[in-house]
Amino acid sequence: MIPRYEAKAITPIWSDENKFKTFLRIELELLRALEEKKMIPSGIAETIQNTAKIHTDRIDEIELTTRHDVIAFCTSITEQLPADIGKYFHYGVTSSDVIDSALTLQIKSSLDVVMKSYDAFLEALKARAIETKMLMTLGRSHGMYAEPMSFGQKLLGHYAEFKRRRSELQEFYDNELTIQLSGAVGNYTILTPDIEESVAKKLGVKVEDVSTQIIPRDRIAKMISITSLVANAIERLAVEIRHLHHSDVREVAEGFRAGQKGSSTMPHKKNPIASENLTGLSRFLRSHLTMALENAILWHERDISHSSAERLYLPDHFGILTYALDRFTTTLNLLDIDEKVIEGKVLAHTHYLSSFYLHFLIKNCESLTREDLYTVVQAASFDVEAKSNPLKYREFIQNELKSRKIDVKLPEVTPEGLRNIYLKSVDHVFNRVL
Template structure:
């Protein structure tokens, strides 16, 4: 496509592979493809919503100015009654003036008339931009926290269901010792609960505004206006803004989203590993009529977990961009602006989608206890080697000697078609001299490994 042949760039639709970028009067350039944008979050990052928050900031400042006697109360009433904006018109003005806030103010004043002279008094563009951006970030975080709460309840319910579903625990990808699937989920739940606490603290951190004027010195607007306006908006004044709110706050915001995405990725990777054909202990729900492969009709692929893994990479990549934004020149530059126009909508929209996706995935996850039992008992219970070793030590055998006896029998069973560690160790005369058949059988009881798990469950209300 030759863009020079398109007479009106504001109305074109550019299609690249499967990604469609559209323009309309309420939604300027979409930064995340619609496939992964859920309306409740996507609506917070449209141009229409952004301009709405800009207007909220301007009106809050006007109200504060009036309360302090700087502008007539009747002017504020007129501003509130008449103020409006047209996203299309703002873009038309911006095409000429090359300044989005000036274009916005010009359009608002077209609606307000003479009272518009009281709008933006003593303010700088970043007073509007950064304070309004805080409103968007808080609103987005509230949605994310709501979805985190949903995920917590779904994991907790699934963990309760499988508190006693025995499976093998793995380290380095190799069979280790018995656990339960509920215990595995308990670890996920604890991680999400920690994330929830971090996000709740983050909400307070990012809920800051600034109405401090050029370079932040309050030369043309006093701090009392800032305090009143921020209070009306549900924000706190920044402690020491320059001409912008320092970007370490925004970097922390994106980093926390990246950390949450990393947790979701961990769960997704675990599901993918447990769904392997030769493991098949859990499986993503496969709906009627769903297809797994265009070539192989038998395939049931973990596509949702794979999707989440890929999305986590995207969110994580924005954490780097967010940190790069911290080092601005002097009291401000706008090198951060172009990054944030893509980074913040993308990070919020993707994290929100990931939460909804992983919640539904876990809620409908298929769990196969029979396969878990089969996998745990391969090679004749070799995973109970530590219990046998400890039993021999309790009978007075040196640890090194006990280890050598158990390892010899375990390795003899390992990767053998009919390998049976339990039979081999039972027939070892060195073991027979120290352990009775009943004592040896007790070593192979998986319940011994689960006796303290109720303490963990109680901590998490499972």
């Protein structure tokens, strides 16, 4: 990951040193299980743990000859041991047992970091939604003003989407992180399923139901499909902020810090750079889904066409996802929500009342059809003068009805009355989500 977007907690998880340390952790747990089953002499695991060290430079040196990273790793360990100890290292397993099981543990550690950032982001989004629950804003349909709604409920809809993805990530974390120690083509020639089960329990993960020499890649594809949907949710909220940030909308603005500059030549600029950045990063995250899906289609019991892609995209994926969630948390906390501008638009426009007035007339004008009443209200909504003046809007409708010999007095609507009309169910919706 380039330094600009690096997540400091993710990078060490995917370092070569940590990968090989994880290899060693799995090998040691296997040895302990073998000792418990009396398949090898006791004390082997303890001796290796106290003696063997990870030397990535030495592993790289050996791999120049072996052209095989796991063999290079094993050689680097066994050359530090007496022959009668070293001969039991990597006992009964094939390289994919170690590689894929270690990969699961790296994914598990990465998800621990991701979900911590995710939860902080959810709390920030929930706080802004609750804060603006009773703030009236003009909802939009097709980009056009529709009806007043709760600004907080607008944010709550995004929160509900992120909450769904968080639940799916937790389900994956709890049920789909698996290891294998089943040997070549998964047939347990040397080891046994109970040894595999014992190691999995100590590592805090599950055993793969049917390992074919590798852990099936549909599991990783499922995880990346979830995180790709997280990326979609990130971009959807980022785009909403960008729209509301427009100069001619001015309902929200990203926080502008002391010394920050928005343009090299236009000092007046305050750009939505975080939301734009998050939009781009979301596209990057979603691009990994194609690789994850294609990696699931392998030859027979095993090939390594997935390996190179995973070495590249998985560290980047978890790093960028963590960075994006952390940056969005900061963006939300600093987001300037201009309540005066937002609610001022509600009070300045009247044709958004068309649905309310239409349904009022349907209940109070029995002699006209719904289509006739719709035409009356629509005419007022399209009249330039009427739609910009609450009194004239009501008068226009009432005069149209009088011309049809119907005398109906439309209710006057105050700001508090608007809340009673358009925000009457907001508490119910919030309670349902939270």
